[in-house]
Amino acid sequence: MSTALLTGISGQTGSYLCEQLLEQGWRVAGIVRDADEMRPALQQRSPEAELFSGDLADDARMRSIVLEVEPDAIINLGGVSSVAASWSDPGATARITGLGGASMLAAAAELRERTGRRVGFVQASSAEMFGEAVDIPQTEQTIVRPVNPYGAAKAYVHHLVGVYRGAGLEASSVILYNHESPRRPEGFVTRKITMGVARIAHGLADDLVLGSLGSQRDWGWAPDYARALALAAVGEPGDYIVATGQVHTVGDFVAAAFAAAGIDDWQSRVKVDQRFVRPREAPTLVGDATRIREALGWTPSVGFDEIVRRMVSHDLALLDDAPAPPQADRLE
Numbered sequence: 001m002s003t004a005l006l007t008g009i010s011g012q013t014g015s016y017l018c019e020q021l022l023e024q025g026w027r028v029a030g031i032v033r034d035a036d037e038m039r040p041a042l043q044q045r046s047p048e049a050e051l052f053s054g055d056l057a058d059d060a061r062m063r064s065i066v067l068e069v070e071p072d073a074i075i076n077l078g079g080v081s082s083v084a085a086s087w088s089d090p091g092a093t094a095r096i097t098g099l100g101g102a103s104m105l106a107a108a109a110e111l112r113e114r115t116g117r118r119v120g121f122v123q124a125s126s127a128e129m130f131g132e133a134v135d136i137p138q139t140e141q142t143i144v145r146p147v148n149p150y151g152a153a154k155a156y157v158h159h160l161v162g163v164y165r166g167a168g169l170e171a172s173s174v175i176l177y178n179h180e181s182p183r184r185p186e187g188f189v190t191r192k193i194t195m196g197v198a199r200i201a202h203g204l205a206d207d208l209v210l211g212s213l214g215s216q217r218d219w220g221w222a223p224d225y226a227r228a229l230a231l232a233a234v235g236e237p238g239d240y241i242v243a244t245g246q247v248h249t250v251g252d253f254v255a256a257a258f259a260a261a262g263i264d265d266w267q268s269r270v271k272v273d274q275r276f277v278r279p280r281e282a283p284t285l286v287g288d289a290t291r292i293r294e295a296l297g298w299t300p301s302v303g304f305d306e307i308v309r310r311m312v313s314h315d316l317a318l319l320d321d322a323p324a325p326p327q328a329d330r331l332e
Contacts, residue, residue: 001025001026001027002025002026002027002072002073003026003027003028003029003069003070003071003072003073004021004026004027004028004029004071004072004073004074004075004233005029005030005031005065005066005069005071005073005074005075006018006028006029006030006031006074006075006077007030007031007056007074007075007076007077007078007079007100007104008076008077008078008079008081008124009028009030009031009032009042009049009051009077010030010032010036010038010039010041010042011038011077011078011081012179012181012183012184012185012222013077013124013176013179013222013225013226013229014030014077014078014226015038015041015042015045015046015183016181016183016222016223016226017075017077017226017229017230018030018042018045018046018049019045019046020223020226020227020230021230022046022048022049024230027050028046028048028049028050029049029050029051029052029065029069029071030042030049030050030051030052031051031052031053031054031056031062031065031078032051032052032053032054033053033054033055034053039051050069052065052068052069055096056078056079056096056097056099056100056101056103056104057092057095057096057099057100059099059103062100062103062104062107063103063106063107063110066104066107066108066110066111067107067110067111067114070111070115071111071119072117072118072119072120073119073120073121073122073233073234074104074107074108074119074120074121074122075121075122075124075229075233076100076101076104076121076122076123076124076157077124077229078096078097078100079093079096079097079100079101079153079154080092080093080096080097080150080153082150082187082188083128083148083150083151084187085150085187086148086149086150086153087148087149090149093149093150093153094149094152094153094156097150097153097154097157098152098153098154098156098157101123101156101157101160102156102157102160104121105121105123105157105160105161105164105169105171108121108164108169108171109164109167109169112168112169112170118170119169119170120170120171120172120232120233120234120237121161121164121169121170121171121172122171122172122174122229122232122233123157123158123161123171123172123173123174124174124176124229125154125157125158125161125173125174125175125176126150126151126154126175126176127175127176127177127178127218127241127243127285127287128146128148128150128151128154128285129144129146129151129152129154129155129158129175130142130143130144130145130146130151130285131144131145131146131147131148131151132145132147133145133284133285136284136286137218137243137245137286137287137288138241138285138286138287138288139241139287139288139290139291140175140238140239140240140241140291144158144159157173158173158175158239161173161239162239165237165238169237170237171237172232172233172235172237172238172239172240173239173240174228174229174232174239174240174242174292175239175240175241175242175287176225176228176242177217177218177219177220177241177242177243177244177285177286177287178190178217178218178219178220178285179219179220179221179222179224179225179242180219180220180221180222180307180311181221181222181223181307181310181311182310182311182314182315183222184222184311189210189211189250189253190219190253190311191311191315192210193208193210193250193253193254193257194257194308194311194312194314194315195315195318196208197254197257197258197260197261197263197312197315198261198312198315198316198318198319199319200261200263200269201261201262201263201316202316202319204319206269207268207269207270207271208254208269208270208271209271209272209273210250210254210270210271210272210273211250211272211273212250212272213249213250213251213254213270213272214249214250214251215249215250216247216248216249216284216285216286217247217248217249217250217285217286218243218244218245218246218247218248218285218286218287219244219248219253219304219307220242220243220244220300220302220307221300221301221302221306221307224298224300224301224302225242227298228240228242228292228296228298231292231296231297231298232292232296235295235296236295236296238291238295239291240289240291240292240295240296241287241288241289241291241292242287242289242292242298243286243287243288243289244287244289244300244303244304245286245287245288245289246286246304247284247285247286248304252304253308254266254270256304256305256308256309257308257311257312260308260309260312260313261312261316
């Protein structure tokens with residue numbers, strides 16, 4: 001039985017990847033922080049997964065877990081996962097996302113040297129590292145030029161993957177474009193939209209407040225992107241873009257969400273607040289996934305409108321099942 005070690009296992013994509021690998025017969029181990037609020041949900045969904053307490057900022061702990069588990073593949077999804085959060089604390093972003101990835105690469109290389117066997121390493125990179133992209137769509141050869149701390153930290157590890165691959169480690173950088181699902185936290189704009197629309201549909205809110213509606217992204221289905229990471233763990237090492245090749249605006253996402261909730265006259269319900277606009281916005285990010293399609297056979301399976309519909313349906317159902325708020329005492 002092959003063993004996979006996952007950082008970020010409790011997150012959106014990590015949890016889907018854990019389930020997929022377990023279904024394929026892998027032994028799955030994961031690293032989670034003691035304070036991780038998603039740990040109980042992960043344990044409920046995937047009780048077979050072996051969890052180790054640790055933090056990517058702790059080099060010694062990461063090394064000890066890798067050498068104890070002796071995985072056949074390490075898939076690094078951990079780190080500060082929000083662009084907005086990276087602006088709030090760029091130092092933590094550098095330490096956890098950047099240097100934490102470096103620690104995992106070093107540990108993988110040490111394990112490979114000790115055992116003399118293949119240790120596959122997969123870095124979950126991000127399209128945000130392209131930043132002011134010179135190519136549309138972007139390919140694996142597009143120049144890396146991030147415009148935010150999150151993208152810069154991801155770019156550092158992406159380059160290190162190439163360095164370690166050149167030194168003999170079977171390492172891949174899988175460049176993930178935006179990917180969504182009902183497991184996306186509400187701190188992200190897509191889930192903020194779908195949950196906000198669900199609240200409006202239930203009469204629990206009057207409007208939806210967002211930043212720029214014109215930001216353009218390439219949105220895919222998170223389980224599809226988890227599948228790409230699994231393929232890269234056993235495939236030919238290299239850099240692979242994972243994207244749909246289709247671009248939509250935040251406004252498109254909003255329109256699709258209201259449509260999924262059956263609300264036609266929605267424009268007056270959407271408010272724009274400049275406080276939610278990023279200090280610097282990346283231009284159009286849309287990827288060309290030709291390489292991973294041809295080399296590993298990956299293709300996306302769920303389209304944009306269906307992704308939004310599934311997220312809205314999930315959030316509507318959540319509110320259907322939520323307990324009713326207590327009624328105020330009535331004065332007779």
